Amino acid sequence: MNSNNNAESKLKTVKAACDKAPAGDKKDAAFKHFSAAEKAHKAKNDKECMTELAAAEKALH
Numbered sequence: 001m002n003s004n005n006n007a008e009s010k011l012k013t014v015k016a017a018c019d020k021a022p023a024g025d026k027k028d029a030a031f032k033h034f035s036a037a038e039k040a041h042k043a044k045n046d047k048e049c050m051t052e053l054a055a056a057e058k059a060l061h
Contacts, residue, residue, distance in 0.1 A: 007046045007053075011037060014053045021060050029059040 011034075018034055021027040037052035 004044075004046060007041055007049045010050065010053050011041060014056050017060055018056065026060055030056040033059060 014030075014034055014037070018027060018030045021030060033052045033056035037049045037056065040046075040048035040052055
């Protein structure tokens with residue numbers, strides 16, 4: 001699996017986690033990182049995308 005497919009898969013996983021999270025500061029922070037990850041992915045910057053997705057996951061915990 002190449003990094004682009006990996007990033008797309010991770011985007012879907014993190015989006016689902018964000019959607020399931022209860023409303024609040026953690027969800028808000030996670031969505032900020034998720035939005036940044038989407039922008040990075042569209043710019044074909046997979047390294048930045050994965051960094052932002054990791055930050056989004058961390059924000060949820």
